[in-house]
Each structure stands twice: as C-alpha cells, then as structure tokens.
Amino acid sequence: MANTLEATGPNTAFAEGIRKQFPLLNQQVNGRPLVYFDNAATTQKPQQVIEAMNRYYREYNSNVHRGVHHLSQVATDAMEQVRNRMADFLGASRHEEIIFTSGCTGGINLAAHILGRAYLRPGDEILLTEMEHHSNIVPWQLAAEISGAIIKVIPVLEDGTLDLEAYQNLLSPRTKVVAFVHVSNALGTINPAAEIISMAKNVGALTLVDGAQALAHERVNVQDLNCDFYVTSAHKHYGPTGIGVLYGRYELLEKLPPYQGGGEMIDRVTFDRTTYNTPPFKFEAGTPNIAGIIGMGASIEWLQEQDIEQVKAYEHELLAYATRALSEIDGFVPVGTSPNKAAVISFNLKGVHHYDVGVLLDKMGLALRTGHHCTQPLMDCYAIEGTVRASFAPYNTFEEIDRLVEALRKAQQMLS
Amino acid sequence: MGNAVENEISAINRRQDEVIEEFALFDDWMDKYDHLISLGRELPLIDESLKTDDRIIRGCQSKVWLDAGMEDGKVQFTADSDAIITKGIIATLVRVLNGSTPAGILETDLYFIDRIGLKEHLSPTRSNGLLAMVKQMKIYALAFQAKNDE
C-alpha cells in the first residue's frame, strides 16, 4: 500500500475528473492559480450541489409542512427525502432519528442542552478529550453549569492519539456522557470510535461523536458504531454552510425534552399547556434551512456516486506524498503523527510564526489555515500557539503539493 | 487647531509620504512584504521586562507588545511581536508616529495604511489587529495628554 505511488504513479486522472466538477477551483489568487488546502475548514462545492440549491429557489421554494398547496408539497417531499437519504447514508435504523441542525455546533448544543436539563445530575461526569474542537467543549461546560455535572478530560499522547489507558481509568459508574471527535480537525487523528463507544457502554454512559471531519473521508454507520448521538456539518462534505444533522437514538429522543420552542415542534399550543410533536419535529423549531437541506442532500448524493475506496486511496497518496516532501524542509515540525490519520498535515517551521507563513502563502496563491483551529486546549497541551494546516480533498493534486513545498521554502527564506 | 499641532501633523505626514513612496517602489506583493519585514528590524524594541500581558494588544493572531514613554514632550513608542510581519506593521506605525506630541498623534489621519495597501491586503481579522494597534497608540497619547493638562 505504501508503495502505490512508486509502483503506479499518482492517479491524476482521478483527481482531474473530480476537479472539473468544482467551478470555484478554477481561479487566480494574487496572480497565481489558487491552491485550496483549507478543506478541513470547509470544502468546495461541486456543480451538482450548486445546481440543486439553485433549482430549489428557481422552481419550488415554499415553506414546508404548512401548506396544502402544490409547491409546499414538493418542497416538503424534497426535504423529507433528504432526511431519508441521510438516515440511509449514516445507517440510522429509522429516518425519525435524523434531526436537521445548523451543523455540528448546533447539533452538539442541542444534545448537550437537553441532556443537561433532563439527564445529568450533580456529580455526574462528562468525559471529553483534549483534542476537542471548542464546539464540543463549550456546550458541555454550559450543560455542566445547568446540571452540576463535572467535566473530565481524556489526555492526548505526543503523537496525537488518545491515551486509551487513561480513558479506561477515567471511566466509572459516575461517567454519564462520553463526547469525542471522530477525526481531529487540528491533527488529522482518526479516533478508534467503535472501541471508545464500547468502553463507554460498559459503564452505561451515553456517547456523542463529533463527525465534522469524518464524512468527507470515510463511510460512517451509526449502528455499527453503536453511538447514541452523531453530529455532522454539510459544508465539510461538499455541501452548503449552516446545515447538518444530529443523529440520535429514537428511544432517547422520545424521552428527552425539546430544545428550542417555536413553530413545527408543537402538537397543540394553549397558554396553559403546550404538547409537543414527536421526534424529529420536536427538535426542529421554526422554518428550517430548506435550501441548505436540499444542498446537503445533493452533497450526499454526490458522495454516494464516488468510489469511496478510490477516494481513500487517493487521499492517502496525497498525505504520504506531502508528508514526505514537507519532511525534507529544514525545521519542519509536524504536529500530530498518528498512524491512523486523515489527509491533514498540521505543522510548524522552527523559529517561524505560523501567522507569517499563512500571510506569505496567501500572497503566493495558497489557502491554508493558520492558528489554533478552535482547539486551544490541544495547543496548550503541545505548548504552542498554533500551527499551519494543510488539509486535502480529492480535487487536490501532487503539483499543488509541490507548489506548497516551494512556497514554504520561499517563506522560510524571507522570514529567517 | 494651534500652529504647534499643525506642525506636528505635517511632520507625521512627511513620514507617511516617505513610507508610501518606499512601498510604491515594489510592484510585487512578495517584495512589499520583504520590505515590511526589513522595517520590522528597525523597530525600537520594547524592554524584555515590559513584555507583560497588560501590554499585549488583543485582536491579532500573533502577539504584539506596545509601550510608550514621554521625552521632552514627545511620545516614544517601543514594541515587539512574535511574528515578523506583524512586527513590520507595528514598526511602520511606530516610525510614523514616534517623536510626535500627544496632540499630533491624536489629530493625525493615518492615510498611509490604505495607500500602501496594508489594510485591504490583510484580511478583516488581521486588519482588526492593525486597527487595535492604532487604537492602543492613540490611547497612550490620550493618557499623556490628560497628564499634561492636569
């Protein structure tokens, strides 16, 4: 596997086939062809997704679940089809387990809030990992505040993998929730989700998986994982921004109280007493992001059309090639070297500030992310302020990686 | 506005024009940044012992420390940053404003920032950092002026 590159050469035809479906990529930035290596922040969108959203506004924009008229029916059907598609894609046992949210942040806030209100008790423990995105930390701090629960943190080892031994020692009957990131946005580490979940189940804890970075790179099956909650953001997997889903096990969703109040989520409203709709509608107050949902559906359709094994193999080639090429730069310090890693490289150049690197790369037409990546506790753990991060998608090419190496050498020369 | 303040402002503007002319020599953005980096090397450095958290300017991706003192009625800034480009930016501001009276600093319109493209070419978050630097320099000037008026 490691030698595919030498044996067969990079699969450029595959990348080109994908690349031509993404209109945005074909542009110049600061006089150079754009190199987009910020896919972990958000991916670009294929024509198919852009068209689907366009078509919605041109042909069947209407409010859902409310009108008996034709357009409302068409829009409602389209939206509910996306729920079915999402349920199918994630391997949910029924479509009512799919709640539309504004994305991972929205999904985690929803789950943490209702658990904080109706499930967690004073002294209960919530386990998080040291590599969590702020989105999977702060909502739990708020839930701990309402419930009196306590947050405990699973440490990260030097190579960016989780310390599973420490995790085992933290688990106890007091552990009520284990929430962790499936694939780390800052390190690329792919966590052993099924194992983490089964260890949590052994002490009867509920589990929430932050799947923000997972869906673009692999197939996820929530029943195989056996998690209680799984959150996604469509914009990380070639869909639009501001939309995602919270998968929740149906028995739990039935028992838990609603989150926000408003239209759609009710059964009957009087000033004395309001009764609520059934899941998922109980958790979807107000007019949803219909165009976003349609776009998300199109992104899943697009993902399903790709050969995921080929995507994985190609991304692996990109990662291996980039790791090798970058390692040849003097003073290259990778942050996160887990053996099981998504196509993300976080790094610093010795003696150079990540911000300086980011500014100069931008001037040379390369889009990379610099900073703490919304994972300040993780940066503290490595005793750094931030990193430069290159995150790849199948439309990226080996020539683009060559350009990154060349640009980094130039930046390094200017900055030292 | 008094004559003294007007003289201060023209002195600052002369320095602004100088900076604008220097940057105009370069067509290429990389060369402009190279120049900015070299300006950073001329920055009057803040004393290491003064690099405390209360002298850090918030709103930048990198750290900027800024201090100011008065000598013969003129403000003298010293600063530093952990990022070289940021250091170049604060150095340029210091070069333009150093040696002016508090009133001069407060009344001046810093047009050179737009003219050398610093603001438009640094993204919004970064230019917030730039504006935070300018604001902090004016706060120092204001404090010195208030002390003078006492």
Ligand SMILES: Cc1ncc(COP(=O)(O)O)c(C=O)c1O
């Ligand atoms: C691991 C991880 N979790 C959560 C989020 C938050 O996603 P969103 O901003 O779409 O809610 C992100 C993206 O920034 C992420 O990378």
